[in-house]
Structures are given as structure tokens and as C-alpha cells.
Amino acid sequence: MSTLPRAPADGLHESASAPDFLTPATAPGSAGVVAPKDLRGVADLPTDERPVGAKQTAIYVYDMPVRAWHWVNALCIVVLAITGYLIANPPAAAPGEAFERSLMGNIRLIHFTAGQILAIALLARFVWMFFGNRYAHQLFCPPIWRRQWWAEVWFEAKWYAFLVRDPKKYIGHNPFAALMMFAFFVLPCVFMVLSGMALYSMGTGVDSWQHAAFGWMLTLFGNPMTLQTLHHLGMWVLVIFSILHIYAAIHEEMWSRQSMISTIVSGWRMFRDNAR
């Protein structure tokens, strides 16, 4: 071992002593061993399927519903952050008779519409985890109980901290990204939906289904005012996630060994240096 830990060339971590859940599984389209469910997509190419010598390796990772969801969700987040910020810091409408304008009303309408689209899309994305390909569940189920997975998270953290020379290759999300997505996207986003619907239920009334379903959120943190404050803070969590996420996508696209942005557009993951 050298002092700088280094990734195996293909990044799929086969080794003589690999724990059982890292045993190679099949690449899409070939029969053979399947990686344990919780680590699928992280390490699942069998040795004999390894793309050594292949001129170009492309694996279909994000199927259409996942990609469609990604962009619908991204759009909703942008719209919600902008309208949410404006709800908190509203621009002044022109004076004059109130009924003739609805500036705040429209901002809120857009916010509530985008919010409910986001909520339904998130639910659909969750359900898709059971029907999609093996990468579809990664977003929601980081295998946090696996030691080896944390080692991979640690490795990627070191890669981002310039402590390793070569990054590994991952077919699905790299474990560090998966952890970040779960902690700073999935959880906050679920919170935003629950708190947003609860705030919304104050308007629809205590006899509405929204209040029956989400009203408990209003007092979970003491009072509705605190919930509204947390809903507001949640926006900043998601904004910061988005900034980091987009940077990480560009960073990995430019400086790592696999395609990124084209992957979330077309679904295909390319491993560039396999061509050599």
C-alpha cells in the first residue's frame, strides 16, 4: 500500500478480500451474481464483465422517469425558492384599489402550485424506487449500516479534499454524493413538503383534509410561527445543497473519470478512461 490510498483502476473494487456484499454482480444485460440490494450500483460489475480493453463503456443508469423527475424537481425547487423568498420579503405593489391587483396572491399561488407538484413528484419518485432499475433506490436508501459503505464515503471525501490522487468510478451515485443527497436533499425536502402543507392547511382551514393530514406539524415545534421559520430556513438548506450539487456535477464531469451531466440528461454513464 502506498501512503496515498489509490483506487483500483476500474473503481469497482473487486479484491481478494472484498466483503461479501461487494462481490461483483452483473452489469445490466448479463446474467450472473447480483450485488446485495443495498449496495447495488456501487459495486456490481463482475470481474469477467469488467470493461478492461473495451473501447468505450456506457451503462444505462438513470431511466426516463428518474431523469424526468430530476428536472421537474429542479425546476420546482428554483420556483419555490424564488417565490418563497418573495413571500417572506414581498415586493410592493402599486397603490390603488386593492381588488385590482394580486401581486402577493399570485406569488403565493405559484408557490403553492409548485409546492404541490414537487410533493406529488417526490412521492412518485419514491414509488418508482420499487419499479425502476437497480439505481433507482439509491437516493432513498443509503446503506448507512454498512461499514464498507462508510469507507467508500470516506474515500470520496478524501478525493474531494485532494487527499487521494485518483478518483474511483461508480456506476450509480458515489457513496459520498448519495449521503449528501439523502441528508441535504431527501430529508429537507420531505420536511419542506410536510411543513409547507401544514402552513397551507392554516389557509384551507381546520376542517380541510390538508389540516387532517398535516396539521400535526403546526405544533410539532411548539407553534406555527416556529414552523414557518423552519420552513424558511429549509429553503436555505436546499439552496445551499443546490449550489454544491451543481458544482459537484460540473466538477465530476470535468475532473473525474465518468460522465455526469450528460448522464442525468440521457441516462447513460460513460467511463472515459476505459477507452485507453
Add this chain to the structure above:
Amino acid sequence: MLARETFYDVIRRQGISRRSFAKFCTLTAASMGLGEAHAATIAHAMETKPRIPVLWLHGLECTCCSESFIRSAHPLVRDVVLSMISLDYNDTLMAAAGHQAEAILDEIREEYKGNYIAAVEGNPPLNEDGMYCISGGRPFVEKLKEVCGDAKAVISWGSCASWGCVQAARPNPTQATPVHKVITDKPVIKVPGCPPIAEVMTGVITYIVTFDRLPTLDAQGRPLMFYSQRVHDKCYRRPHFNAGQFAETFDDEGARKGYCLYKVGCRGPTTYNACSTVRWNEGVSFPIQSGHGCVGCSEDAFWDNGPFYDRLAKVGAFGIESNADRIGLAAAGVVTAGIAAHAALSAVKRMVHKPGVGAEDKNLASLDGEPK
């Protein structure tokens, strides 16, 4: 011995006319959202049912609930409902004092066991065995437990009894505790507000004593008939909110035009209370009508949520008090700066070493077990 008279008996004894009584019944039915037909129900109940006594206790409080109560709009309420209650026990308003007064408590508790209402203004401090509030020569918490123990139901008057209010604000040195956390085996009706609106208070009492049942409560124990909508929902400035017309300061053109007070910190959007419908002082006005934002006095922990002129709760971290946007913006700035530095370093690293180059062969070998 206390005679078991009806409300109507008491009312007539107080010199209230039949006509005035009928008006009261109609008004009360309307304020509870019951409609005209129920005025007769109320009248009938008051004429026939034996009066349910109310014992009104005072813990750690400022008496603003009582002050509000005696300003109730209808004279009948002021004179009769109040005197009916003070006939029994209200140590601030009753004529009796000392042992004579305290004796009434025991008398009612025996005579009407399980059939009287304990109305509590203020709350018991629990620290030092309750020594921070002495009433009748002993800790208030003892008296509270005793009187509530034999009651049919308990009413928590105001934010003190309901949530804790100012004396329970952080750091709460006396450990002032809302009534429902001390009395856990009786139904507790919360009537929050600092103080609650007079008509809301009398409405709740009248409902209980005339219909002989407790009003429908929300998940937090507040009567739905008065606390099911926010101040914002029925605020007469709401059209300006919707339009986007706001007062930016308390003395600008918008404030003079009566625009929405959202941007000067109105908490109406997160406050459940009846101020914008019932209003105050015989329906004369309410804070927003007087040009001041709602401070959210009927909501839990309103003292701990920061300045009364902020719509969002203050966000405190590491001893620094700030607001959500300032914290978020600062964090986003730090992250963006970090990204710029990281990108620059990554570019330099890339110039020195291309990822994957040269690594491949060595690692391929290692796959076979033998590192090169």
C-alpha cells in the same frame, strides 16, 4: 348551604329584565355560531337547569384575564354571569375575604363534587415546591390540585394557564407550568390570549353551563368555535395583503392608508384567535385596526419567539441572535467562496495529474492479489 337555583333565578334576582335576558341569549347564540334557533335552547337551559358553580382561581398572573372579562359587551354578562361566579369564588372580585372566602371553596367542593367548573387564571410555579406563588397561606399548586381534583372540567384562562406565557418565558426561573401539565386527569379547555377576548370567555362559560357539555376542542384543547381561524383569515386588511400593498414602516404612506402590516411584523398569519371577528371593548377595535401588528399573544411561547415586530421567530445559534435570511445568506456566501477555492485547486491538480492515468495498470495487477 347554597340553594340550587337556576341561572334565570339568579338573573331575575339581579334585577335583569326578561327582555334583556332574551337579548343575551340571542347574542350568545350568534357569537357561538349557533344560529337563531339556538337562542331558545339557551334560554330554556338557563331557565330550567340548576346553575353550575364556577370556582375562579388565580395563580401566577397579572389579572388581565379578569380585567378583560369584566369588560364583556353585554350588561347581562357583566352583571350576572360575573356575579354568579363571584358568588362562588373569585378571590379578586368577590366581596368575602380571608377564611370566609376560603371556606366557600370547601363548601362548593363538597356540595357540588364533580359538578362544578374550575376556571384558572395564571399558572402554578413548581420550583421550590411551589413557594413562588402563595395563595391563602399555602402554595398555589396545592390549592389548584385540590379544587381541580373534584371539578367536572377545568378552564385555562389566558396564555398563562394555557401555555405558560411571560412567567414561563426562558429561562423560567420559577418553573411556571401551564395547568394541563399539572392537572392531567380532567378535561382542560384552553382559552388562550393575553388576555383572552371578553366575549370569548363568557361564550365558553355560557356554552358549558347552558348545554351542560364541553365545547368541541381542537387538537390543542382550544374551543373550535373561537380558535379555528387565524387573525389573518378574517382581517379586514387582508385584501391589501393579497394585493401586495404593505406598510413598510409605522409612519409611511402605506401605514396611513391602512395597508397590511405584514412587513412590520404582523403575526396574524400564524395566530389562531377571534380578534378580527369579535374584536375588543364591545367590538370597538382590535390591535390591527389600531395600526399595530398582531403580536401572536394567544400562541404558545410567544414571548420566546423574539421581538414583537418580527413575523418569524428569531434564530439563535452560538449565542448570536439573527434571522433566517441573514444566516442563510451568510452560509450560502461561505459555501460559494469555498467552491471557488475548490475549483481553482481542482484545476491545478488536474494540470499536474490526469485522473486515472497510470493508475490503471498497477491497480489491475492488484486485482489479482499482487500489488506492483
